[in-house]
Amino acid sequence: MQATLEALTEEMARDPAIFVLGEGIGKRGGNFRTTAGLYERYGPLRLCDTPICERGFVGLACGAAMAGARPVVDFMFVDFVLDALGEIFNQIAKVQYMSGGRLRMPVLLRGCIGVGHSAATHHSGSYHPLFAHIPGLRVAVPSNPADAKGLLRHALRGHDPVVFLEHRELLGVKGPVPEGDWEIPFGRAAVVRPGKDVTVVALSLMVRHALAACAALEKEGISVELIDPRTVAPLDVDTVLASVRKTGRLLIVDEAFGPFGLGSEIAAQVAERGLDQLDAPIRRLHGAHAPTPYSPPLEAAVAPTAKTVERAIRDLLED
Amino acid sequence: MQATLEALTEEMARDPAIFVLGEGIGKRGGNFRTTAGLYERYGPLRLCDTPICERGFVGLACGAAMAGARPVVDFMFVDFVLDALGEIFNQIAKVQYMSGGRLRMPVLLRGCIGVGHSAATHHSGSYHPLFAHIPGLRVAVPSNPADAKGLLRHALRGHDPVVFLEHRELLGVKGPVPEGDWEIPFGRAAVVRPGKDVTVVALSLMVRHALAACAALEKEGISVELIDPRTVAPLDVDTVLASVRKTGRLLIVDEAFGPFGLGSEIAAQVAERGLDQLDAPIRRLHGAHAPTPYSPPLEAAVAPTAKTVERAIRDLLED
Amino acid sequence: MNGRDSSRALDLYRRMLLIRRCEEQLARGHQRGLIHGACHTYVGQEAVAAGVCAQLGAEDVVFSTHRGHGHALAKGVPPRELFAELLGRATGCSRGRGGSMHLFAPEVGLMGTSGIVGPCILQAAGAAYTFKLRADGRVAVAFFGDGAVNNGAFHEGLNMASIWKLPVVFVCENNQFATEVPFSYSAGNPDVASRGAAYGLPGVAVDGNDVLAVDVAAEEAVRRAREGGGPTLLECRTYRTRPHSEGMPDFTYRTREEVEEWKARCPLARLRVKLLEGGTPRNWRRSRRKSRGPSRTPRSSPRKVPGPTRPPRPRTSTRSRGSCPRRPSAPLARSRSCRPPSRR
Amino acid sequence: MNGRDSSRALDLYRRMLLIRRCEEQLARGHQRGLIHGACHTYVGQEAVAAGVCAQLGAEDVVFSTHRGHGHALAKGVPPRELFAELLGRATGCSRGRGGSMHLFAPEVGLMGTSGIVGPCILQAAGAAYTFKLRADGRVAVAFFGDGAVNNGAFHEGLNMASIWKLPVVFVCENNQFATEVPFSYSAGNPDVASRGAAYGLPGVAVDGNDVLAVDVAAEEAVRRAREGGGPTLLECRTYRTRPHSEGMPDFTYRTREEVEEWKARCPLARLRVKLLEGGTPRNWRRSRRKSRGPSRTPRSSPRKVPGPTRPPRPRTSTRSRGSCPRRPSAPLARSRSCRPPSRR
Numbered sequence A, B: 001m002q003a004t005l006e007a008l009t010e011e012m013a014r015d016p017a018i019f020v021l022g023e024g025i026g027k028r029g030g031n032f033r034t035t036a037g038l039y040e041r042y043g044p045l046r047l048c049d050t051p052i053c054e055r056g057f058v059g060l061a062c063g064a065a066m067a068g069a070r071p072v073v074d075f076m077f078v079d080f081v082l083d084a085l086g087e088i089f090n091q092i093a094k095v096q097y098m099s100g101g102r103l104r105m106p107v108l109l110r111g112c113i114g115v116g117h118s119a120a121t122h123h124s125g126s127y128h129p130l131f132a133h134i135p136g137l138r139v140a141v142p143s144n145p146a147d148a149k150g151l152l153r154h155a156l157r158g159h160d161p162v163v164f165l166e167h168r169e170l171l172g173v174k175g176p177v178p179e180g181d182w183e184i185p186f187g188r189a190a191v192v193r194p195g196k197d198v199t200v201v202a203l204s205l206m207v208r209h210a211l212a213a214c215a216a217l218e219k220e221g222i223s224v225e226l227i228d229p230r231t232v233a234p235l236d237v238d239t240v241l242a243s244v245r246k247t248g249r250l251l252i253v254d255e256a257f258g259p260f261g262l263g264s265e266i267a268a269q270v271a272e273r274g275l276d277q278l279d280a281p282i283r284r285l286h287g288a289h290a291p292t293p294y295s296p297p298l299e300a301a302v303a304p305t306a307k308t309v310e311r312a313i314r315d316l317l318e319d
Numbered sequence C, D: 001m002n003g004r005d006s007s008r009a010l011d012l013y014r015r016m017l018l019i020r021r022c023e024e025q026l027a028r029g030h031q032r033g034l035i036h037g038a039c040h041t042y043v044g045q046e047a048v049a050a051g052v053c054a055q056l057g058a059e060d061v062v063f064s065t066h067r068g069h070g071h072a073l074a075k076g077v078p079p080r081e082l083f084a085e086l087l088g089r090a091t092g093c094s095r096g097r098g099g100s101m102h103l104f105a106p107e108v109g110l111m112g113t114s115g116i117v118g119p120c121i122l123q124a125a126g127a128a129y130t131f132k133l134r135a136d137g138r139v140a141v142a143f144f145g146d147g148a149v150n151n152g153a154f155h156e157g158l159n160m161a162s163i164w165k166l167p168v169v170f171v172c173e174n175n176q177f178a179t180e181v182p183f184s185y186s187a188g189n190p191d192v193a194s195r196g197a198a199y200g201l202p203g204v205a206v207d208g209n210d211v212l213a214v215d216v217a218a219e220e221a222v223r224r225a226r227e228g229g230g231p232t233l234l235e236c237r238t239y240r241t242r243p244h245s246e247g248m249p250d251f252t253y254r255t256r257e258e259v260e261e262w263k264a265r266c267p268l269a270r271l272r273v274k275l276l277e278g279g280t281p282r283n284w285r286r287s288r289r290k291s292r293g294p295s296r297t298p299r300s301s302p303r304k305v306p307g308p309t310r311p312p313r314p315r316t317s318t319r320s321r322g323s324c325p326r327r328p329s330a331p332l333a334r335s336r337s338c339r340p341p342s343r344r
């Protein structure tokens, strides 16, 4: 997204401790143009093309942050960074706690998630639930350019490690972005659209699908309140609870796998803190629990779409 | 556990395709005596001491299974195998689906989990929720010798990759183990103890703590139904639902981190499929969401104990 | 060249030609939007897959990467199944689930290609472990790019294979770039073959555009593996003459001249010259005829690429039937006993 | 030895002695159940930490492993903070959260030890990256065992450090075993220093039980790093003379004789002989007196180990006060300007 590039460009100008690590993020400007033009401005030390060694450069980023720099790791697809989970879970996530806060860990780990483009199973994962399970990590999964910019800037100014995941199918999306130097704090959901009949929580690309579903349902007089958590760690369930208090019905939509996923966590919190408010069972709509297939018709069948979201909302209203 | 060693010994005699990979599992017999005596019997090819390269030998096990062997990876502590999650999530979990079932993946990945012994943060993780999130993996987390033996044998006879996790504090525990050639299929929870006032789901070491809590509460006439899922993928929620139908109250106890954890998944399924049965909010009791500290008093504070389980049950009964 | 040598050379030529023709077809299919996702062709590197796989029997196995079409074809995956896979059909070798980067055909020993750089090295070592356990004389091969050399999988895989003397051959196709990053930038020591020393195993560098040289080096490596001598690291120095992936820009990180220079070293053309120098062997014509399916189609009409994609279903379109023979006419995966005695 | 050399040698001796005494204390503490979890002592390897850290300034940083007490002490962590940490107290260098394997004292440049084999190599490269970015002349050091050499982190870390010429020194303490597995079994090429070649960086092997040799080799490596010459791989061949971890059996995988042989090569004893050969330097007595805290305690009584563990709280027990001086009397982390001019 152009928006995150703006945030990164501005923050790199402000803070000389920021540098970017990744494959092809130098002269090439990033596989997804995430660093386009920065190499020319900041040179090879601050835009450092890495060999193909995800574990290595993530571990290096950890040490660089311990020594006072602010590394941005641009790992292209989240699938690739699975090779570095040891460094992320055992080291990056723990250093601040283990050092009693004497060391900081301002590492930004960013890359793409999501099904699309027939990218097949090694280029289409969405693993935010894994990161959100681990204490010490913050996980942002924006759904639009303005949020992406505000959240990225916030990430680049905090002390904590942040996993920043953008859906590949959102990279080309345009949208209004406020001017100036502002951030979006983590852990605050956005009410994308107010409504009164049912609460839908959707993340990342699913927000767009849900918006389309809402528009279709609105014509029939069905009023959906749509909530975008924006960050899954910390996760703002208070906003969801407030909405459920109005609507009594809750659907969670996330492209990532369902088991031990976003829907599970939100549903569990609501079942603990808002059980009395519920007029119907909590529903979850997730991507199929299977590797993402290549063939376009198969691929289209594994991720939620505007249509399946719409159907899930209807089903929930009938419960 | 002696019980799993028996199962492994018997299965290795039965199936020459089984071999074990790991650090110190040869002559030394395993850090936790998981392979004691096997080296003498089966030699270095079937009990293969590895260099310290978790990713490497897990990846090697993947290829060995594709070629028809049945590798057992003995990774000591689950914390170490985080370096191999790329191989597990991207390769081992996917090969069967991607090859249309023409390749099998009978890899057993086994090791220890759990807080205890002041082992500190790199030797005390419990990451079963991560594995259970990924399609294609089976995850067993037994709580007693008999289950451990039956589940291990089942794992060694199936076609699927299995992550088999034993709590370190359970390794020394003794218990009755049936004789003979029997297995425990995955995805069937055990009702450890029937009851009628409240349902408690507990995993691994937590089953023991919960049993102690039940015994204490029984004296006051509180009747707890205790369920041990035994495997978290597949996860048997039907048994939990049947119990909740009786009791109307549910507490889930797991030492692993709470967010996106076992409690979340069970609570979400019950909130979807058994909402009407609930007389009280669903409660979850998990390990603290923080790295495990070393100092004994700190360590004692981060994991659920018989006392805290008991208190949680009391609280739930007051809801 | 004597008769045996030239018939062997023809076999190698046929394998290379099959790959080249298929890749050209697939590239066109990608341009026309029939093939989705990323499509990394093997054009320019054919000698490596052809030379190495010619040394393997049907029972030997191969693991490969995102750039795996050539290995699949050389190991004996029917072109029709490769095409069907990239077109997203149920008749594809991975049932349409994999596409270009996830080819599985264990029945001919193509154990899998992967979209992640590195794992194939470990998996080949693993298959070799199984073969050693069974003492069945089979050999595993990993094909991987220069980019994988800097990855921990290379280090861990080669070391394990070395200490356990596994029957595996590690074939590094050093085409000098990982996407757009030159190997000379990303490797502290860009001499891949010399890195065998770090693991106590033989490292051999060979001109990867000379299929006969690859053939000889692979023969030695495969024999060593089969005889219990352990693994070999075989660096094949080569070049891809098409972009990293179809549709990507190509002259930002390398010059048109460099590409042209390497095109002039085309492994097919070089062998053709040698063959012609040695006189036209008897079976030369026949061989061309046999592989005519894939070889003629692109010339006759680009529209011969099979029709628009549709949901995977049991049958491929009729139109594709003629252009892609179900199996290459010559058995691509020769059994060991077919090896020319002169080579033994 | 001239005066300068011998005063330097004394400094090295003092560092080693401090480590040895502390480790002996800690081992006793473990036997008595005051120290929990695993406790990997550094006995036998003191020359490595002492020799390398003597070349570092306070501003330089060190990353280490499960066997990190020696590095912590040599880098200047007050023994009292180390003891408090292992006793599980809030006054410990990691506030009682870490214990033996997780020591953090960034204020003296001990950036962290880790219970996972490998990461310290990458992290040291990372700190070096920061130093390079800032061009501030600082140097990072990774200490790791032979076991880590076979791990992908070694491969990826050394390669990155080499191509970016990072100011880092990779110190492999080859004590010949990873737990009970001999390095000669687990490494295809057990000559660690020679592996530098695979990354295009200098590899140097040194007698790790000769602190003066380590000192000289480390000086060269640190100077190279500081002057922009990039990383060095320094293999220190040594031996641990206690079990892998306190309380573990020790003579199943190695013989008593071998251990005794290595004990005879004790780095402290060897330097003592040299010092005495060169005449007793003026400050020899003084130096012994200064480090008397930890050095005398174990002799006077094992019960001098600080009292039973209790919840972390702000103060350590009074009894430990005498035996562990808050800071070693000589500044362990010398600034560069203190280096004897004869060495420059």
Ligand SMILES: Cc1ncc(C[n+]2csc(CCOP(=O)(O)OP(=O)(O)O)c2C)c(N)n1
Binding pocket: A023, A052, A054, A080, A083, C066, C067, C115, C116, C117, C118, C144, C145, C146, C147, C148, C175, C176, C177, C178, C179, C244
């Ligand atoms: C672990 C991982 N990181 C990054 C990528 C993205 N990627 C795909 S191909 C490629 C370059 C591979 O270069 P090389 O190994 O030399 O093979 P070549 O493309 O030259 O055949 C990269 C970086 C990946 N697939 N896997």
Ligand SMILES: Cc1ncc(C[n+]2csc(CCOP(=O)(O)OP(=O)(O)O)c2C)c(N)n1
Binding pocket: B023, B052, B054, B076, B080, B083, D066, D067, D115, D116, D117, D118, D144, D145, D146, D147, D148, D175, D176, D177, D178, D179, D244
């Ligand atoms: C990734 C990982 N795997 C396994 C272990 C278990 N382990 C702890 S110490 C050790 C041996 C380390 O050997 P070496 O690196 O030579 O250091 P030494 O103990 O000899 O100082 C092992 C295998 C670990 N800590 N981390």
Ligand SMILES: [Mg+2]
Binding pocket: C145, C146, C147, C173, C174, C175, C176, C177, C178, C179
């Ligand atoms: Mg390449």
Ligand SMILES: [Mg+2]
Binding pocket: D145, D146, D147, D173, D174, D175, D176, D177, D178, D179
């Ligand atoms: Mg060692």
